[in-house]
Structure formats: structure tokens, C-alpha cells
């Protein structure tokens with residue numbers, strides 16, 4: 001048994017931020033427990049941006065979850081990757097950096113108790129964590145650990161893409177993370193000098209030498225130890241060896257699946273779920289594991305009649321060359337290829353964009369499978385503010401058994417309508433004159449998939465998750481809230497906090513890594529009792545209002 005001031009469960013995205021910020025005070029002894037492996041410097045699966053599909057579905061890097069049969073997707077189970085390695089999902093993710101729309105945060109602020117999570121309060125923390133190589137200003141940071149490189153997005157296919165979005169009537173914006181999100185642009189990426197810049201590389205490695213910070217890998221927390229209504233430590237396993245650590249404070253950073261699971265096996269959760277799993281309820285907290293949100297996506301793919309896609313670089317015989325170039329930090333291995341995309345409002349009822357598009361100069365799925373051996377290109381598209389809600393629930397008291405997860409994708413009429421709009425916008429852009437010289441025909445869903453029922457049927461069969469589970473231990477003060485928005489403390493349990501994707505009140509309208517990191521930065525100040533950064537009230541683009549761009 002050892003004793004620490006703070007135990008952080010999960011050395012993932014949020015966990016690495018907290019490990020850095022909370023151990024800055026040398027008198028605070030911090031322990032990080034990470035269930036996965038270390039992220040060695042030589043491990044190209046993690047550090048080579050273009051190798052991103054190798055970690056997915058690989059048990060050495062991925063928890064490899066699967067949903068329950070999804071009723072809205074014809075009973076399909078959806079494979080769901082989660083990083084199981086130092087850096088967590090930021091060590092295997094797509095490296096796309098999207099803050100979301102300012103109005104996402106103003107909407108968070110409408111959740112009871114969350115008024116200080118509006119855009120004005122969150123913006124200084126986005127800025128604190130960033131070094132935006134395009135330049136710092138009142139929107140973007142210039143001195144933070146996360147160096148953001150923008151995609152060059154400069155090949156003939158990217159040129160056609162930017163022309164086509166304008167031909168289709170959409171806007172090209174300077175910076176989707178700055179004044180105006182709505183429109184299309186080159187994207188910021190967590191890639192620096194040809195290598196992935198994970199949360200671990202950015203936040204944990206630079207402070208690993210601190211004597212008051214200890215990081216244990218292959219250490220899986222199995223239970224939070226409680227004495228009455230106070231958390232006093234954590235039980236965990238290293239290999240098969242059961243261990244215990246005591247702590248003044250336990251912070252759960254296991255992510256939107258594992259955090260509610262750990263709370264539930266520790267007796268904190270909906271009484272009925274605990275009872276059915278055979279766990280004694282220490283605290284009936286009905287929101288734990290509920291309110292699960294995610295983004296679902298499809299690939300609208302085209303064959304390309306000119307040899308200009310990046311497909312040839314993936315050929316087996318070329319891989320040694322790509323690898324050698326990458327060692328010199330250049331070439332096709334040094335990019336994630338997600339270099340551009342955009343945000344669209346698909347109907348007049350939404351005030352800010354509800355669809356996100358990623359354009360890729362190749363036709364390929366996340367798992368690396370390709371519909372054609374030749375050249376292709378694609379849009380990766382899906383609705384961003386679905387009102388479908390799911391849950392994470394333990395099946396038994398065994399902390400090593402995977403929990404049941406159901407997203408209830410496509411379960412509402414609004415969700416289904418936005419899907420039709422998403423596919424229609426993608427086709428509208430791809431059928432513009434700018435693509436004429438490249439377009440050799442739609443591969444997926446295919447020209448025969450036209451009427452609404454056929455499109456929805458294809459979405460049910462072909463969609464996959466964008467890997468953004470969130471909101472399962474959300475902040476707030478209402479009866480389904482789990483975490484106090486002013487302290488990140490779990491309601492009703494002293495010395496226990498949650499800081500990760502679980503605490504978001506609602507999913508944001510883009511990829512969620514940047515919001516999770518911002519939440520962790522701000523939470524670090526709230527947990528340490530620091531004076532929070534002053535709110536920054538800057539104008540931003542709002543549809544229907546006159547632009548006040550600086």
C-alpha cells in the first residue's frame with residue numbers, strides 16, 4: 001500500500017493534462033494509473049501519422065469495444081475503438097483538431113449550474129493549450145503544449161474540393177477554430193514535424209522527470225475505495241497482481257466508457273443497474289452511464305479518373321520507402337491525410353452548423369479497407385448534433401468484464417432527417433464542375449441509391465462511429481448530473497472527481513479531442529483552486545447576424 005495526494009485513473013488525453021498541471025506544485029504527490037502500455041518513442045504505430053489505422057482494432061493499443069445490437073441500424077453491433085496505451089485515444093486517433101462551434105459552449109452554459117462553461121470562459125483555456133503555427137491572436141494560442149500544424153491541402157484533388165464547395169454555394173473560411181467555423185477550410189492537426197503529437201508527448205513526457213509524479217503503465221483500476229461518502233484510494237491490478245493505493249483525491253480520467261464503468265463497479269450509479277449487476281449500491285446516482293452521445297459517419301466515395309490520389313503510397317511494395325522518408329519526417333507517412341473539410345447548416349432550423357465533412361484524397365475506410373484498387377477520393381460525413389441518446393451499463397460486478405454499450409443511433413425523426421441532408425450535401429459538392437475531370441463514378445453508396453428510404457437503408461448498413469463517445473457522467477446540478485461544474489467533484493462523494501469526455505453536457509459539433517483537452521485544462525485550475533483565467537468575450541460568426549470579423 002502506498003499513499004499519494006492525487007491518483008489519476010487513466011493516462012489518456014485528459015489524464016496527461018492533469019498529470020502535468022497538478023504535479024506542477026512539487027509538494028503534491030501525483031500517481032497516474034494507466035491500464036495500457038507505454039508509448040515508446042520507436043513505436044511507429046503510434047507516432048507515424050499515416051499509420052493511424054494500424055492501432056485500431058489491435059489489442060495492444062485498443063480496448064476493442066463493441067456496441068449492443070443497435071435497433072436503428074438493423075441490429076448491427078458497432079465496433080468501437082478506445083486507446084489503451086499512454087496518451088489514451090490521443091495515441092491512436094485521427095489527429096484532427098476541432099474546437100467545435102462557440103455556440104456549443106454557450107449551449108453548455110444553459111445546463112443547470114454550467115453558466116461558467118460558456119465560450120467566453122472556455123476560450124482562454126483553448127488558447128492556453130495551443131501553439132497555433134498559423135499565428136496567435138485573440139482566438140488562437142501561441143505558447144501552449146499542443147502545437148497545431150495545418151494541413152497543406154494542396155494537391156489537385158484538394159484544389160478541386162475547395163473550388164467545388166464554392167460552386168455549391170458554401171463559404172471558404174480562414175480558420176474553423178477561429179472567428180468563423182461555418183464553411184470549408186484546411187484543418188488543424190495534432191501533428192508536429194511529421195510525428196503525432198499525442199497528449200502524452202505534449203503534456204506527460206516533458207514532466208516525466210518530476211520526483212513528485214509517478215506513472216504506472218499496465219495498471220488497471222478495478223475499484224474506487226470508499227469510506228462512507230469519501231473516496232480514499234484505488235484498487236488496481238498490475239498483470240495479475242492486485243494492488244491498492246490510498247489518496248486524498250481520486251480523479252477518474254478513463255474516458256466515456258471506462259469512467260462510468262469504474263464508478264458503477266464501485267457502487268456509484270443508477271441503483272437498478274447496480275442491483276441487476278450484483279453490485280451493492282453505495283450511492284444511487286442515476287446519471288452515471290446515461291446520456292451517451294456520439295457521432296455516426298458514412299463515407300461517400302468516388303473513383304478518380306486521374307492518377308492524383310494518394311492510393312499508390314499505400315501499396316505494400318512502397319511501404320519501406322514511405323517509412324524511410326518518414327524517419328526523415330517527410331513524405332506521405334508524415335501526414336494524417338485529413339487535411340481539409342468543413343461545417344454546414346443543413347436546414348433553416350439550426351443556428352450553427354450541424355454537419356461536418358472531411359475530404360480525403362483517397363477512398364479508404366478508417367480500418368484501412370478500400371473499395372477500389374485504383375485512385376479515389378471521398379467525403380467522410382455525418383450529423384453533429386443528433387438527439388439520439390444511449391447508455392453504458394455494467395453487466396456484472398467483475399471490473400474486467402466489458403460493459404454493455406448502446407448508442408441508439410438513428411432513433412429519432414430529426415436524426416434520420418439530418419442524415420438525408422448530410423448525404424445530399426456531400427453529393428451536391430461532389431457533383432460540381434470542379435470535380436468533372438476527376439469523377440469516374442460514385443462507388444459508395446452508388447448511383448442506384450437515390451430515394452430517401454434507400455439512402456437511410458444504406459446508412460443503417462454502412463455507417464460507422466466517428467469514435468466520439470461522451471457525456472456519460474455529465475456536469476450539472478440537476479438530478480441526472482454526475483459532476484459538480486465548479487469543482488468536477490462527483491455529487492455526493494468527497495475526494496472523487498471525473499475529468500474526461502464523460503463530463504461534457506452535450507457533444508460539440510466536431511471531433512471532440514480539443515474540447516476534452518480544454519475541459520481538462522480548465523478543470524486543473526478548478527481542482528487546484530487557482531483563480532480561473534478571465535473570460536474572453538470576442539465576437540464570432542453567427543448565421544443571420546452582420547459579421548464583425550476583426
Ligand SMILES: Cc1cc2nc3c(=O)[nH]c(=O)nc-3n(C[C@H](O)[C@H](O)[C@H](O)COP(=O)(O)OP(=O)(O)OC[C@H]3O[C@@H](n4cnc5c(N)ncnc54)[C@H](O)[C@@H]3O)c2cc1C
Nearest residue numbers: 010012013014035088089093094095096221255501511513
Ligand atoms: C481511433 C480514434 C480516432 C479518433 N479520431 C479523432 C480525431 O481525429 N480528432 C478528434 O478530435 N478526436 C478523435 N477521436 C476522439 C478523441 O481522441 C477522444 O474523444 C479523446 O481523446 C478522449 O479523451 P479521454 O481523456 O476522455 O479518454 P482517453 O484518451 O481514451 O483516455 C482514457 C485512458 O484511460 C485508460 N483507462 C481506462 N480505464 C482505465 C482503468 N480502469 N485503469 C487505468 N486506466 C484506464 C485508457 O487506457 C486510456 O489511456 C478519436 C478516437 C479514436 C479512438
